[in-house]
């Protein structure tokens with residue numbers, strides 16, 4: 094591996110990425126390229142490996158339009174993005190220790206023997222109730238949501254590596270937006286809530302210069 098070359102490619106991508114406010118509505122991302130972006134969400138790490146998420150690729154223009162009044166941060170991105178992803182975070186009905194979903198993940202997906210799964214569930218219970226203190230509904234949803242942001246970051250970085258623009262979106266009224274999605278049959282509100290969203294596509298104008306605090310102001314080695 095040529096590290097110098099790879100580092101330059103990564104840094105070029107991080108320089109290229111910006112929060113794209115409006116996309117070129119005529120330019121579509123090819124299936125293979127978007128599959129690559131989704132693959133990075135699929136392979137993203139999650140706490141205990143329990144994948145507290147689901148990703149909706151919202152390509153239905155009518156439903157996108159219905160969301161606009163409740164998504165002030167995406168009024169231009171919703172209608173113009175080639176692909177628009179809603180990252181759903183699982184609620185405590187699934188994420189709570191001992192739930193059917195947690196059992197399914199350990200047994201069917203992680204293929205753990207019963208005794209190992211029981212032990213893991215005990216650790217997970219202690220983690221939820223004591224270490225991280227996330228047992229109440231809202232905190233557990235937010236904990237699941239934090240993990241969705243890892244997938245979001247990976248998708249945006251991967252997209253930038255192949256010249257695809259993106260915009261992360263949390264400018265929305267969660268309750269009202271979720272109601273639309275539930276009414277349209279896109280969201281099961283018992284199990285999921287909207288963590289964050291993201292548009293992907295191609296820019297039509299150049300972004301402003303990046304503004305960042307100095308590294309010295311935010312990074313320290315002790």
Ligand SMILES: Cc1cc2nc3c(=O)[nH]c(=O)nc-3n(C[C@H](O)[C@H](O)[C@H](O)COP(=O)(O)O)c2cc1C
Nearest residue numbers: 110111112114165166167260261262263264265303
């Ligand atoms: C979690 C998150 C939510 C964001 N929500 C929105 C949004 O709703 N609408 C928008 O236009 N930009 C949104 N942004 C973009 C930020 O404003 C932007 O990333 C920041 O100003 C830095 O600029 P840059 O990404 O172009 O470097 C969001 C960014 C993050 C990380």
